[in-house]
Amino acid sequence: MYKIKTLNNISQDGLSLLGGNYRITEEDPNPDAILLRSYKMHDMELPESVKIIGRAGAGVNNIPIEEYASKGVIVVNTPGANANAVKELVVLGLLLSSRKVVQGINWAKSAKDDPEVAKLIEKEKSKFAGQELTGKKLGVIGLGAIGVLVSNAGLALGMEVYGYDPFVSVESAWGLSCDVKRALSLDEIMTDCDYISLHVPLIDQTKNLVNSDRLKMAKPGLRILNFARGALVSNKDIKDALDSGKVACYVTDFPDQELLNMDGVIGIPHLGASTAESEENCARMAVHEIKEFLENGNIVNSVNYPDCYMGVSNTQARIGITHKNIPNMVGQITGVLAKDNINIGDMLNKSKGDFAYTLIDVDSHISDDLTNMISDIDGVLKVRVIKNN
Numbered sequence: 001m002y003k004i005k006t007l008n009n010i011s012q013d014g015l016s017l018l019g020g021n022y023r024i025t026e027e028d029p030n031p032d033a034i035l036l037r038s039y040k041m042h043d044m045e046l047p048e049s050v051k052i053i054g055r056a057g058a059g060v061n062n063i064p065i066e067e068y069a070s071k072g073v074i075v076v077n078t079p080g081a082n083a084n085a086v087k088e089l090v091v092l093g094l095l096l097s098s099r100k101v102v103q104g105i106n107w108a109k110s111a112k113d114d115p116e117v118a119k120l121i122e123k124e125k126s127k128f129a130g131q132e133l134t135g136k137k138l139g140v141i142g143l144g145a146i147g148v149l150v151s152n153a154g155l156a157l158g159m160e161v162y163g164y165d166p167f168v169s170v171e172s173a174w175g176l177s178c179d180v181k182r183a184l185s186l187d188e189i190m191t192d193c194d195y196i197s198l199h200v201p202l203i204d205q206t207k208n209l210v211n212s213d214r215l216k217m218a219k220p221g222l223r224i225l226n227f228a229r230g231a232l233v234s235n236k237d238i239k240d241a242l243d244s245g246k247v248a249c250y251v252t253d254f255p256d257q258e259l260l261n262m263d264g265v266i267g268i269p270h271l272g273a274s275t276a277e278s279e280e281n282c283a284r285m286a287v288h289e290i291k292e293f294l295e296n297g298n299i300v301n302s303v304n305y306p307d308c309y310m311g312v313s314n315t316q317a318r319i320g321i322t323h324k325n326i327p328n329m330v331g332q333i334t335g336v337l338a339k340d341n342i343n344i345g346d347m348l349n350k351s352k353g354d355f356a357y358t359l360i361d362v363d364s365h366i367s368d369d370l371t372n373m374i375s376d377i378d379g380v381l382k383v384r385v386i387k388n389n
């Protein structure tokens with residue numbers, strides 16, 4: 001029986017895929033896996049029993065992925081599973097930043113007790129006039145799962161779309177309409193566009209990506225949409241830009257007290273991925289990835305280890321080893337097996353940055369002594385006997 005600890009509410013539809021061999025727990029001190037959404041794990045003590053962490057979502061800045069990698073713990077996420085939900089909210093964000101609908105609705109509500117409200121509305125509506133999207137330039141920063149959908153949606157709305165992503169994947173490039181123009185620098189987007197939508201992960205290199213230096217380049221009246229992460233935009237610099245009129249509206253899915261007190265900010269309470277469909281997609285994908293790892297040792301969609309897939313083992317035993325990406329690890333591991341005269345039926349070794357994973361199918365039972373000998377190799381982080389007949 002595997003134990004899965006949940007740190008957030010996870011869609012029941014996804015959890016039901018775990019099946020009878022799993023117990024879902026919020027309390028157990030020794031779970032095999034952790035399943036979460038946006039819970040911040042940085043200050044949490046990670047139990048030694050945890051082998052894999054499944055993030056039902058895209059961003060992993062709430063998880064110390066490098067630290068967990070050095071403990072041999074795999075972190076997986078669910079790429080693309082909530083992209084459509086975010087794209088749809090970005091489309092709303094484009095409209096909200098263009099038309100003074102939020103202000104208009106608030107004003108109309110405030111006048112609800114006036115018996116002349118209908119007349120008043122016709123008199124006052126000119127205060128809430130806006131602009132259209134068609135023909136305007138939209139700059140999309142980050143052309144991953146969400147950025148691609150947002151770019152294509154921008155075109156469908158009649159916008160001229162520019163995309164910037166120096167690391168764009170082949171898969172994203174295939175999904176992107178050929179009418180999206182390639183921006184060669186962030187500055188080009190900042191200088192030319194009327195709307196900018198951010199879709200990059202929050203990492204050291206992207207913190208404060210939108211700052212006073214970049215905002216100086218913008219055309220007056222720029223609209224900025226941030227459905228990625230709050231810290232991509234400097235609060236202080238956006239305030240100055242809103243005060244000066246450089247930025248006409250900042251729509252953010254990550255408001256804090258400072259932002260909610262600024263005129264020109266539309267703060268949405270992190271609703272980008274909050275649809276039934278997206279929550280189900282994310283939970284299903286994360287559950288699938290956790291099951292693959294616990295039951296077969298396969299790694300799918302990892303952010304701190306290489307993906308590795310050998311299907312279901314049809315040999316007597318399977319062993320999975322997380323280790324440092326240093327010379328002679330495979331030699332030492334197979335050497336231990338060879339000493340015990342154990343034949344290897346199949347094997348995969350892959351690395352990602354400083355870490356690597358070796359998955360081995362063997363034709364004999366694996367003894368505890370042998371497992372311990374592999375664990376004792378310098379550089380080995382975790383050893384797991386996944387199947388042992």
Ligand SMILES: NC(=O)c1ccc[n+]([C@@H]2O[C@H](COP(=O)([O-])OP(=O)(O)OC[C@H]3O[C@@H](n4cnc5c(N)ncnc54)[C@H](O)[C@@H]3O)[C@@H](O)[C@H]2O)c1
Pocket residue numbers: 057058059060079080082083086141142143144145146147164165166167168169172199200201202205206227228229253270271272273274
């Ligand atoms: N508001 C929400 O609820 C919500 C939901 C999903 C994702 N997100 C956020 O959106 C981000 C993007 O999600 P995604 O699913 O599209 O991820 P993704 O990994 O598919 O795409 C991210 C893209 O950013 C690009 N990139 C990385 N660094 C860059 C840089 N310096 N400049 C330009 N491009 C850069 C990558 O090459 C990649 O193509 C996530 O990391 C997460 O923080 C928010």
Ligand SMILES: O=C(O)CC[C@@H](O)C(=O)O
Pocket residue numbers: 037038056057058059060082270272273274
């Ligand atoms: O789980 C959520 O509600 C938000 C997830 C989102 O921010 C993400 O990065 O995928």
